[in-house]
Amino acid sequence: MEPTNHNESIEYWLRGPVEGIPSLLQPASHALLQSNKDLYDYLADFPEVFLWEKLEDRASVGFHIQHMTGVLDRMMTYAKGTSLTDAQFEYLKNEGVPNNNSTLNNLMADFTKQMEIMLGYFKGLSEDTLKEARFVGRKKLPSTVLGLLFHAAEHSQRHIGQLLVTASVLKSQRTRIN
Template identity: 85%
Template sequence: MEPTNHNESIEYWLRGPVKGIPILLQPAAHAVLQSNKELYDYLVDFPEEFLWQKLENRASVGFHLQHMTGVLDRMMTYAKGAALTETQFEYLKNEGVPNDNLSLKNLMADFTKQMEIMLRYFKGLSEDTLREPRTVGRKKLPSTVLGLLFHAAEHSQRHVGQLLVTASVLKSQRTRIY
């Protein structure tokens, strides 16, 4: 799934096209690839004990990781013209709920796996399909296949930014404590 230029210091959007993905989905592919890379960059040495800690009553790192994964899954479901399953609703309900059975490593791996599923899905889409109307949620709000997939990508980037701030502050607090 890597673009042709593998220089890791260059952001994905400057590495060239991701092979097999339609041109209109290149920005979305680059955004989810960049999100995945940044998660691994920003969470190096992140203390596991802070995974569910909130700062100023804002979302925890654990929430951001779960939510990003869930959004990719849900937006892809809507893009396929399907409704969410009970399993997806249950996942959504539990995003951010502290769970000692979930590790940082597993949450990061879950996002990577969902990103890979999404990129494979992108490869099977035509530009005509991208223009097709779709609805979102129980209210059936209007969108398109392209709109849903772009939203998933930009939403993951937004949450990576929030995660970065939370993780950075928590890591610095640990340094001051120890």
């Protein structure tokens, strides 16, 4: 999915178009790819023991990863014009709750997989579809296909920023303790 022959230190938005993605969705695809790269970069040496630790009653690193994954899935569901399933509601209810599968590596792999599914969905869309009305949630709040997909991408970027701060502070605390 990544353009070839580019320096990995260059952010995705400067690497050129992602093959097969409609031009209006290029910024969203770049944001999702950057979120995935940043997730792995920022958590490369993150101690697993801090995965569910909250700072100042704010979200844990584990929550951010679960939530980003869930948002991609939910926004794609709404973009398709369908309602959330019981499984999606259950996932939403359990974001931030550790389970047997919620290791750092598994959570990051889940996000990467959902990002790849989302980019695959992008490839199947025509730009004409992007302006179509869609509705969010039980209240049927108005949006468009493009609005939902853009929100998924920018929402991921926002949580990556929050995750970075939380992970940095937690790693710094560990350094002071050791």
